[in-house]
Amino acid sequence: MSTPTAHITCSSLSFTWPDGSRVLDDLHLSVGPGRTGLIGLNGAGKSTLLRLLAGELRPTGGRIGVTGDIGYLPQDLVLDTGLRVDAALGIHTVREALHAIEAGDAGEERFAAVGDDWDVEERARATLDGLGLGHIGLDRTIGEMSGGECVMLGLAALLLARPGVLLLDEPTNNLDLRARQRLYAAVDAWPGVLVVVSHDRELLERVDRIADLRDSAVTWYGGNLSAYEEALAAEQEAAERMVRVAEADVRRQKRELAEAQVKSARRRRYGQKLFEQGSVPKIAASARARSAQESAGRQRLLHTSRLAGAKERLDEAVEAVRADDEIRVELPRTRVHPGQGVLVLRDLELAHGARVRGRYEVRGPERIALVGRNGAGKTTLLRTLAGELAPVSGEAVTEVPARFLPQRLDVLDDGLSVVENVARFAPDATNNHIRAKLAHFLFRGARADRAAGALSGGERFRAALAALLLAEPAPRLLLLLDEPTNNLDLASARRLTAALEAYEGALVVASHDVPFLESLRITRWLLLDGELRDTTAEEVRAGF
Incomplete structure (x- = not known):
């Protein structure tokens, strides 16, 4: 149960991976009631710290003290597909005892299993309903649910358990806008200690304080993300x-x-x-x-x-003075002139049922935001535009060179260096030319020779973006798939924004992150909900 006395303390906390890589060294931390946003550069140790607090990892030095029960929602929640919803919520045993009592089994062990939790089913259904999962039956299995629904189910289990300390690691990843709004409401209402690691600006605007983790030390800033940035x-x-x-x-x-x-x-x-x-x-x-x-x-x-x-x-x-370098991109060959034809869609039916009726055109250096709920077909549409999937009917014609950046960033060969990966896309470019361009993406000297498989999330994204933008022929239509800011720290997200602002071609980006989309100076908003139609940022913020 949540309690106002819940507290977290860390004294001289250190953690080193078995291969000798040190993540945290002599960290001191104290977190009391309220909502804390834990931020820092990729690789600073934010997720590792949450796993240490949750007991998933053991520190190599120092001490952790937690007053109150801990609830932890990991960044990549994995649930057994054969598990039932009530088991995932942690109420299977109580629910089974309730049903047995209702059927006439008055055994003492049944009443002991229920305890004071006679309304557990009602509370569970109310919690699921509040998180947009009211259609999910308690007897269904995890395998019938989407990735976003599984994340919300994990949150529902924590809300039902009501721990004193709640730890959330990138909870909005894989959530569409409606699910995000419900998660925001749950965060707003949380009564105990909450520590959230996130790149989501709207979520970080809801916290009471910011903890900036840098070089195994935490600097505290009162207020939300905007107050932190001002300070x-x-x-x-x-x-x-x-x-x-x-x-x-x-x-x-x-x-x-x-x-x-x-x-x-x-x-x-x-x-x-x-x-x-x-x-x-x-x-x-x-x-x-x-x-x-x-x-x-x-x-x-x-x-x-x-x-x-x-x-x-x-x-x-x-x-x-913080040395958070910015990406500098100068790619004049990507320029699309106003009025130039870029993309034409005609009576398009996609592989999984979504449609584009009539004719849609993209002309000139338009910046298009593609939004819609999870499962609406955004990924299928972008893969169709990129030529990776054939439409069921109709046509999608790209009239300029286009490049597609998938969320998995699998355009990179993990066994090749950053330089070698870019050379695959621009085989006629000299090594010196590639290195000079990569320096603008913050890959200087030996960093450009690192294998792609050894890069952090933020570095990998920069390398993939560099490979596509430096490709031959130069892309004048760039397609970015589903949440390009996922797993990027705030500095890396700013770098991404700077790079895309400097890009002079047409842009189509699928995302649920409205502040990120607005930062790209979007000129046109398209909603895919069975069919493709024009919308506005205001309508998107209101939940379509």
């Missing part, structure tokens, strides 16, 4: 100002050291000149020389110390 921007502005001040101080200390050395040299030359002219006795000249030398030594030590201090302050100031 971080102010911090970075102050840090950059301190860098400028420190740089000016280093220049001044270098100048003063040089001036002191020049003055010392002048004094030595002057003393030597007086001695050579016989104006000063030898013993006095020697004393003056020693005094000048000692004075010069003291001045040199003083200015050298000041310069070292200034450089140290500069290093500290530079360290405070």
